Amino acid sequence: MRYWLMKSEPEAYGIDDLARDGVTAWWGVRNYQARNFMRDQMSVGDRGFFYHSNCAEPGIVGIVEVCKLAYPDTTQFDRKHKYFDPKSTPENPRWLNVDVKLVKKTRLVSLAELRRHKELAHMRVLAKGNRLSITPVDPAEWAFITKHLLGKGIK
């Protein structure tokens, strides 16, 4: 059981889209390190912070749970899709995604707020120049955020 922080641009797919859908494939990851996290380390039941990036108010906006192990990302085979990859084949797919389901929407815990807590100083999402869309979250950091910043009712 691990913890994660998963970025999405709200304009592409935000927390309200997930609230509507309930479950979604975490499609569109085109970075090997992030893919490998999904492929090698994510298990059903892992939890993650849903993070809005590249927007007016970047920050954590929800909690999700991995509900399906990594499998080929269908968008890589769709010629018309933004994420089409001509070098990937169904026999040897390059890109994978897990499925996640919404556990709950949370209040916005902004990037600025995360930065204010020394307990979180080592979070990868706070590191300068960080671009990785999926990053592991230390259990102690997860506990701090859920307990102190998000309050009761979240394990």
Next chain:
DNA sequence: GCCAACGTTGGC
């Protein structure tokens, strides 16, 4: 819109 940081590509 700017631009620093980073990942990928491709020539050699």
Next chain:
DNA sequence: GCCAACGTTGGC
């Protein structure tokens, strides 16, 4: 295998 050029990310 090196590394410059290029494209993308993402905060501000």
